[in-house]
Amino acid sequence: MRTCCRGMLIFVLSIFILPLSDAATAKKPNIRFVEQGGVKYLYLRDIAAFYGMRYSPGAKEAVLSSKYSTIAFTFQSREFTLNGVKVYAGFPLRKSGAEYLLASLDLSKILDPIMRIGTLPRRQVRHVVIDPGHGGKDVGAICGEHREKDINLQVALRLGRKLQQQGYKVSYTRSKDEFITLAERPQLAARVKADLFISLHCNSAAASVSGIEVFSATPQNTPATGASKVEKTACPADKYCKENAYFSFYTQKKLLAKIRATDRGVRRKRFYVIRELSCPGVLIEMGFISNAGERTRLLQASRQEQIADAIVEAVNLYRNSSAPLVPGK
Numbered sequence: 001m002r003t004c005c006r007g008m009l010i011f012v013l014s015i016f017i018l019p020l021s022d023a024a025t026a027k028k029p030n031i032r033f034v035e036q037g038g039v040k041y042l043y044l045r046d047i048a049a050f051y052g053m054r055y056s057p058g059a060k061e062a063v064l065s066s067k068y069s070t071i072a073f074t075f076q077s078r079e080f081t082l083n084g085v086k087v088y089a090g091f092p093l094r095k096s097g098a099e100y101l102l103a104s105l106d107l108s109k110i111l112d113p114i115m116r117i118g119t120l121p122r123r124q125v126r127h128v129v130i131d132p133g134h135g136g137k138d139v140g141a142i143c144g145e146h147r148e149k150d151i152n153l154q155v156a157l158r159l160g161r162k163l164q165q166q167g168y169k170v171s172y173t174r175s176k177d178e179f180i181t182l183a184e185r186p187q188l189a190a191r192v193k194a195d196l197f198i199s200l201h202c203n204s205a206a207a208s209v210s211g212i213e214v215f216s217a218t219p220q221n222t223p224a225t226g227a228s229k230v231e232k233t234a235c236p237a238d239k240y241c242k243e244n245a246y247f248s249f250y251t252q253k254k255l256l257a258k259i260r261a262t263d264r265g266v267r268r269k270r271f272y273v274i275r276e277l278s279c280p281g282v283l284i285e286m287g288f289i290s291n292a293g294e295r296t297r298l299l300q301a302s303r304q305e306q307i308a309d310a311i312v313e314a315v316n317l318y319r320n321s322s323a324p325l326v327p328g329k
Contacts, residue, residue: 044101051066078092085266090219125319130200133152194278194279200286212252213264216248237242258313
């Protein structure tokens with residue numbers, strides 16, 4: 001184990017952590033790091049100081065809090081909550097002596113883009129590609145007479161209409177019940193030069209399991225949620241790690257605020273359709289078709305409208321947060 005006390009992550013604080021006047025004058029503290037098992041970890045105490053947050057460590061947990069945000073971590077867990085929303089880090093919270101540690105990659109690729117919109121690349125968000133999962137001979141999950149592909153398409157068409165009403169240009173990977181290969185879906189996004197990609201799915205598991213989750217592509221040098229193997233190679237989606245972190249978090253947050261559902265968290269996995277993207281994108285698991293109560297709600301027009309409304313709110317927030325500082329640039 002090697003410890004180094006020189007600073008390594010010096011940013012410009014945003015108004016999401018400190019008022020703008022304070023951010024302009026605040027001294028930027030150094031963040032110490034230590035290497036464990038070939039992974040670079042940062043002192044959570046220093047991260048809290050950097051963000052201007054109170055640091056409250058306990059026997060098995062640590063909480064960072066401010067007027068604007070509360071982040072709760074658990075020792076040896078990859079799961080943390082940010083303002084009540086469950087998020088999965090790539091690496092578990094660790095310790096060096098009595099000090100809690102957060103992986104450097106989890107700060108730079110997951111937490112910081114959510115906390116500070118100033119880290120987001122500036123881009124116009126005008127054209128959204130909606131990807132209703134499965135279709136045609138690929139029916140997806142099935143429960144009795146109900147097929148995942150049908151629910152995905154129903155929500156997709158509702159979402160598309162709402163986005164068009166907001167002024168967005170919308171393209172679909174499919175707008176009817178037809179088979180589209182996995183490769184064709186990100187290829188379409190590249191062909192139309194999409195600014196954002198949204199893939200819609202329903203989950204399936206044991207009948208007792210329920211809830212919603214949002215995925216973005218696993219960044220290079222981190223493991224997927226629920227896996228231990230680190231993704232050593234880069235993928236096209238790596239270019240959009242910050243945008244993906246921000247949009248996936250706020251999509252989950254908006255969905256939870258709009259509908260009653262179990263929070264299964266913001267997750268990372270290299271599903272083909274989001275791994276090969278040439279723009280930011282997420283895959284949304286809207287609920288479990290295998291759960292009787294959730295299936296009933298997913299089939300209802302009112303629930304589909306709520307899901308679409310929540311995603312529109314997340315798209316609008318992302319568009320506004322990443323808008324160029326100079327219009328048209």
